[in-house]
Amino acid sequence: PVLLCFLLGSLWETSAAQIRYSVPEEMKKGSFVGNIAKDLGLEVRMLSQLGARIVSRGKKQYFALNVRNGSLVIGERIDREELCTQSTQCLLNFNVLVEDTLKIYSVEVEIIDINDNSPHFLLEELELKISETTALGTQHLLENAYDPDVGVNSLQGYELSSSDHFSLKVHSRAKGVKYPELILERALDREDEPIHHLMLTAWDGGEPVRSGTARIRVTVLDANDNAPVFTQPIYTVNVPENVPQGTVLLIVNATDADEGINSQVRYFLVKIPGKNSEIFQLNSVTGELLTLQNLDYEDAEFHEMEVEAQDGLGLRSRAKIHVTVVDVNDNAPEVTITSVTSSIPENAPPGTIITLFHVHDRDSGKNGQVLCSIPDDLPFKLEKKVDNYHSLVTDRALDREQVSEYNITVTAVDFGGPPLSTDTHIFLHVADINDNPPTFSQSAYSAYIQENNPRGASIYSLTAHDPDSQENALVTYSLVDSNLPLEAPPLSSYVSINSETGVLYALCSFDYEQSQELQLRVTARDSGDPPLSSNVSLTLFILDQNDNAPEILYPAFPTDGSSGVELAPRSAEPGYLVTKVVAVDADSGQNAWLSYHLLKATEPRLFSVGLHSGEIRTVRAFLDKDALKQNLLVAVTDNGEPPLSATISVTVAVADSIPEILSDLSSHPAPESQDDSLLTFYLVIAVAVVSCLFFTFIVLLLALRLRKWWMLQVVQSAADHVGGVSSSQFLGIDGVRAFLQTYSHEVSLTMDSRKSQLFFPQPNYADTLISQQSCEQKESPFPAQSLLQGKD
Ligand SMILES: *[C@@H]1O[C@H](CO)[C@@H](O)[C@H](O)[C@H]1NC(C)=O
Ligand SMILES: *[C@@H]1O[C@H](CO)[C@@H](O)[C@H](O)[C@H]1NC(C)=O
Ligand SMILES: *[C@@H]1O[C@H](CO)[C@@H](O)[C@H](O)[C@H]1NC(C)=O
Ligand SMILES: *[C@@H]1O[C@H](CO)[C@@H](O)[C@H](O)[C@H]1NC(C)=O
Secondary structure, eight states, X not given: OHHHHHHHHXXXXXXXXXXXXXXXXTOOTTOEEEEHHXXXXXXXXXXXXXXXXXXXXXXXXXXXXXXXXXXXXXXXOOOHHHHHTTOSOEEEXXXXXXXXXXXXXEEEEEEEOOXXXXXXXXXXXXXXXXXXTOOTTOEEEOOOEEOOOOGGGSEEEEEEOOOSSEEEEEEEOGGGOEEEEEEEOXXXXXXXXXEEEEEEEEEEOSSSOXXXXXXXXXXXXXXXXXXXXXXXXXXXXXXXXXXXXXXXXXXXXXXOSSOGGGGOOEEEEOOOSSXXXXXXXXXXXXXXXEESSOOOTTTOSEEEEEEEEEOTTSOEEEEEEEEEEEOOSOOOOEEEEEXXXXXXXXXXXXXXXXXXXXXXXXXXXXXXXXXXXXXTTSSEXXXXXXXXXXEEEEOSOOOTTTOOEEEEEEEEEESSSSOOEEEEEEEEEEEOOSOOOOEESSSEEEEEEETTOOTTOEEEEOOEEOOSOGGGGOOEEEEEOOOOOTTSOOGGGTEEEOTXXXXXXXXXXXXXXXXSEEEEEEEEEOOSSSOOXXXXXXXXXXXXXXXXXXXXXXXXXXXXXOOOEEEEETTOOTTOEEEEOEEEOSSOGGGGOEEEEEEEESSTTTEEEXXXXXXXXXXXXXXXXXXXXXEEEEEEEESSSSOOEEEEEEEEXXXXXXXXXXXXXXXSOOSOOOHHHHHHHHHHHHHHHHHHHHHHHHHHHHHHHHHHHHHHHHHHHHHOXXXXXXXXXXXHHHHHHHHHHHHHHHHTSSSOGGGGGOOOOOOXXXXXXXXXXXXXXXXXXXXXXXXXXXXX
16 A cells, blocks of 8 residues: 555656657657656666656557657657547657656657648549530539648648539538539530540648549530431432342441430331332341342333431431433343234235234333344245334245245344344245146056956056145046047946046956057046146057967868868879968967967878978878878967967878879768769869969968068168067968968858958057947957058
């Protein structure tokens, strides 16, 4: 308690003697604050001995005691703003303890503010957004600046960098706190100046004055105060008409000075009645004008449109678009056939109009000028009429048989580059006119038929060709009655012709021996109107058949019952010509080539018959034992196929004299024993003998004669070709006939006169024919031709 009382007593004492200093803040360490030894009344040299020291009571010790010379100095840096913040007075208290005397002293140091802090803004940069439509005088509160100093050292005022649009107003609140406000003095225009940079300065009242700054960025917010503006008032473009669909013709461009949505421009075509909206399309975003359809110069060569640009909030403006379509040769000429004839007769005169057509090209200028043409080699030409009408007319005569149809290609070509053309086909049928008669392929025909043909046999087939068509080419055949003698039956009784097929038929069976050829004329006639016809001659040659057996002329069978007897003298030498068998064959050629054979004889070795001459000669001399009467059977055969033959029995009487013969013969039963006939018989025998001699002579003479005639004939036939092969071929036999006729006439003076009417087949040199009846009739209707040239 004593110590406590002492301590309290000493505190009391100390409080009574308080020491006060005043120092500015931020003094250097060791800076002198005050001479504390002197202020306490203590000896400086005693201080360290007495043990004086600063008692800090646990706080931070800002001061130190220099014991050597008793000064109080700054121990630590003192910041007034840290110690006392905004307090006007800042005091630091501490005690000095003298240990030796246990005296304690209170010391008070006042810290004096110095202007060591500048005003500063919390944000160095201020963002302000002000719409450009903001009214004038509008205030915008700005950020305060702070200065930790106090008094005049603290914040005194604000200042704004110079600006046309803004001013600064500083307000003071209670306790002198100041705050700045920005005032809009002039209207803003974002399009003019979108951002304003300002500088706000805060200053204090210290010495020297300190200041802090903050940048202010005023962003002018956009308002839709600008309409879009087109870059051109009129957009013009020239487009060829053949641009494909979807081609971009031009791009309209409108700019909007605003920004953001206010500057987003969309484009529209101003709707006006008409087709333009179907042809063109405007891309509302890009402003591209494209074609929706093909442009057609021929429809419209100029398009005018109005385009509207609209920004996000509906401000709009307009411009014009002019599209000029340039013609391209994109249309081929069009050919319109106004009238057409599909068929024209071949005899139409040149200049006949076939087709009238109209040519049109939808292009203009050279692209629309058209030239029409047809191939050169056609018998047609084009004629130009008014108003692009053309006519196709015939240029030459037509011939249906050469060209029956024409496929005429009319080419219409324009003058564009490249030119376009149209082909039109006109099909023309050439109608037939009966202008061609039927024609035979040969000028004359020859046909052959065997005689004895069956009736109705087809002889030949004739064909005439008519180049016309239809009934003009329908040919019918008929026979022309030729110039037969009046009394002759008509030709139609011999042959007929099938009028449709042209096949000739025989109506009767022909006989070569009656007629060897037949001259026919056949007419071929078409069915046109008027009909045309042509004639052709046909010679029908009748071919020989071996249908006639040889006919023995001599020796003939006596018709009055007597038998012909040949006489031979008993003294006859071998080779003596007893008689000659004479035969003819009505056939000709091989069929009339006769050969003679001895078939049977009483004395086989006594007589021989000449194979071709028919002469009966003795082979040897007669002997006494030979019978007086020798019977011979001679066969005459022709060379036909099959051969035909005839036989004759010849009786040869061998005697030295006629009475002997007669007596010989009288032993035979005579059919007539009248003196009359006997006399005749003798007469005949006498004549026969004479005849034999005469015959020999005649044969010789004839041979010479024939030879001469033959030569003559050869010369004649060389000179003129009259007289066919047949006449010369049968001359030999004809000569024989001639002789025989004479001969027979003489030998049978008193015999049956029938023998003079021998039928000799006559070669038909004249154009004569046999009638139907004559085919069966014995008598020939033909005038007996003097074939027997050998007679003269
Ligand atoms: C004591 O010494 C300090 C330096 O050691 C000096 O700054 C101060 O002035 C002196 N005090 C006096 C009273 O001489
Ligand atoms: C529109 O015109 C403006 C100014 O001339 C230009 O900058 C812009 O690129 C154009 N826009 C188009 C799509 O051409
Ligand atoms: C004509 O000729 C053309 C081409 O050669 C062809 O296309 C057309 O069919 C022909 N016309 C007739 C009717 O034949
Ligand atoms: C054909 O013959 C007949 C009769 O002889 C005659 O009238 C006609 O004119 C002849 N025709 C021709 C084309 O010769």
